[in-house]
Amino acid sequence: MGEFRFLLNGKVVTVKAPPCYTLLEVLRYVLRMTGTKEGCARGDCGECTVLLDGEPVHACLTVMTQVEGRSVTTIEGIDPQHPLVRAFVEAGAVQCGHCTPGLIISSYALLSRNPSPTEEEVREAIRGNLCRCTGYSKIVRAVLSAAGV
């Protein structure tokens, strides 16, 4: 077992886990924080996107040694009143909802570095987040609306 200390949604946590574990395995299987979803566990679908020091990463491709001493933000760390959450809900961007937490994290990262993105920039920023239900139109609209664009 390895022991890992990092900031999780602003709080210091210490986690014991097999050293080969990924951040996704720690979040879901050790901490049982299930807001971060698993869609493929190999970096293809973007469902498990979290912020590592503010940058969006696949939790399934991030091993725990990379997380040691750094700051992780998951969907549980996003203010439920955040404009992105409201925009996703109101625009109808949520259907089955399994991809939604990852999409909100990717969009959050986009708006942090680019508060007024174009539609093209939104589509580019979420291209790694697969959604099988919506056809993406309402998701793109939600992100633009949260940005006030």
Add this chain to the structure above:
Amino acid sequence: MTSKSSYVGAPVVRRDAFEKATGTAMYASDLFPDDFLWVSVLRSRYPHAHIRRIDTAKARLHAGVVAVLTHEDVPVNRFGVFVKDRPVLCDDRVRYIGDPVALVAAETREAALEAVKMIEVDYEELPAVTDPISALRADSPKVHEGGNVCRQTSLRFGDVEGAFARADVVVEGTYTTGTQIHAFLETEAGISYLDEKGRVVVVAGGQSPHRDRAEIAHALNLPPERVRVITPYVGGAFGGKDDVTVQIHLALVTMKTGRPARLVLSREESMLSGTKRHPAIIKMRTAASRDGRLLANEVEIVYDTGAYAALGPAVLDVAIENCNGPYRISSAKIDAYLVYTNNMVASAFRGFGAPQVMFAMERQIDRIARRIGIDPIELRLINAIRKGDVYVFGNRMEGSVGIYDCLRIAREHPLWRERRSGEGLEYPWLRRGVGVAAGMKGYTIGALPDRGSVSVELRRDGSIAVSGSFTEIGQGVVESVAQLTAELFKVPVGKVHVLFADTERSPDTSVTSASRQIFLAGNALRKAFEEVVERVRDLIELDTGRRPTGVTFTEEGVVAGADEVIPLGELAERLESRGLGRTVIGTYEVPKVEPIAGTLEIPHLFFMFGVTIAEVIVNVLTGSVTVPRVVAVIDAGRVINPINFTGQIEGAVVQGLGYALMEEAKIVNGYLQTKDLSTYLIPSSKDAPEIEVIPVESYEEEGPFGAKGIGEVGILSVAPAVVNAVAEACGVEPTSIPLTPEKLYWLLKEVGVVDKIRGAGGRLE
């Protein structure tokens, strides 16, 4: 009070969106019951093999392993909705590479995954048959003892030979469509446990809790009452969770060990063992007159159902029923085969057999239009069926038929009207084209018995609780049911509680498939409402001695007889205290006619229709196709929630684009090569076009508030519209989807387009 609708047609924000967006919504894969066992599945290594022996000794001895289960542990080892041909765990043979052979239940995830590799299976590889045409040959290896023809149907209507003899134009083609994988984002997942009464409870992603319960009970040889199935929010289904997936395996582990269990398939397992859209080979010969009347259709349909029948027999029926398109054709000859092979199992997928034949028929229609020299929409309008028409099988189209209006709107749409006036493209190797296609499919399950019940409880706090076994697979049925309830009882939608998909608590609203739940649950709700009205009459009669005739629900409460207004909470209280009860059950049975001889569910009485217009840009040097714009004109009946409606259609359009252009499951000799989402590509935000959805609200008299099914209609005509656009753009006639760059490149090369551009490009330098 006002009789105008306040909730039907309103863009109500769905109640599950917030919890899903904040990550608090619980899916089956998010559940970890106390003291549970991790379950792992050993699957076949071969497309076809005899199992000589399974040695589980080493796996059993592995630290942390609690149980290793094989076919010997399964009381009744065959399941399936139409044909009980599918083993829970393989006994004598494996028939495809995802076939489950053994289960390991262990204290840790690692132990379960390691122990699975320690099971030794002595296989004797058998010759595999992996294409349906070879499978139909007499000397082919047999997938099942009864042979490889799972189902065969031949139908003849009208004077086909005569029609071909008098035809001015005959167009013939052989079309092939690929194996589409559902690729829902949440893989097949569930947990199980024993409750305090000794019942086995399975909480799993699915589409039909009551039918899943029946399948579990059958396999475990238990009375259905000993099994409870709960379906929480499902992370996508699209038909891929219509059959049993993890449910029987979970129940088996829990019954054998007495322990809770958890089984969530990996993406690769999901791709291998999950059902698929039937790959198809469709031969069509279509006859038309010079003035554009369709006269006859001769169709041969071959659907590869893979190793087991699953829902294939019904899928084949839907293919047969829709292969003539939404047109008046007086004669048809249809020979359809559902064939067993050693490929992965095919079953339900949005459209349920219709998208394949729609691709063939709508390509035929465009080719006929070109031959006659008529606008493709005009040709479709000349032949479009109308309400009251008798369709080719002799069935009268009694429900709403909006295809004519869809086509008229498509004809006037700027994307279509200005299809040839697009400004010049940036590079000489780009070609622009606009294509159109129509689609149809029955909703509900046609001539098969189809009924559904919901319960309505009037609560003493003035709210209403509705319950049914419909599942929330993303489509938004929960909010729509709440809206219909709010509309009927004139209560704010926030005062409607919806409890869904629990065999112990919700009445059987049957399967969430065939675009049927709004129609079924909505109509059952109407019956329940009528029942409540009767209870109100009983109450007033008990209290006053007079039975009121008029009973009206208003925002203030129910008005019955005298001018007294009884608020809903008080009504509940009074019904309770008078012993009349405040919970009712409404049951709706879908009207149906006798099935046509030789079919299960043909004809349906209720159909949905739609037209897709697609714009494509083709790079003739690479064969790649981009789709900037799609217009979907959809006969939706009355739209209950415009957000959910457009959401369903936009999603279906993009799934249809994947089917048309990208989603290529590469299967070599029964082995799937594309086992993940980086090799099996589904559309991303960069592939998705700008989509305009136009509803044609053809009021359906039998539907709740005029509504009809919408879940599948959006996908039906996407692939043919895209391919028709490519044909228009480049002068090629593709017959196969997905139309990958490679396939298109060779077609373009054949007609000389590639070399011409290369030459022109040289000159432009």
